[in-house]
Amino acid sequence: MSYEITGKLVARYDIVQRTETFKTREFVIEKTEDINGRSITNYIKFQCVQDKTAMPDRFNLGDEVKVMFNIKGTKWMKDGRENYITNLDAWRMETMKLSGEGTDMPPAGNYSDMPPADVVDDLPF
8 A cells, every 4th residue: 555745855864785685775754734733743764675765866855745655564583572663665756846946847736638728629539
């Protein structure tokens, strides 16, 4: 199952080579919400793996970003004890630039494939 969240990029860590064939990288976004008149700030740490580890490089600290991610949980045994870890595995990041900020593209979520009202559609299908 995939999730998404928007927030401000506040930290970006170095790539860590876990094994000869596996690498990870972490980054953090800050998400502030108004809950019952109180401003609550959370810091959410994500993990990128393999070919996605360069993904945070496209953004500057302080940028507002949308992160698409999966929740992954792992269980393992060590010294006779069960251990669990949960990772938020980021697989895509997008900028949340407002319309008119250096782009001629429509803002995300505002795309329409309908022609303008003054265009006559005379196709028979």
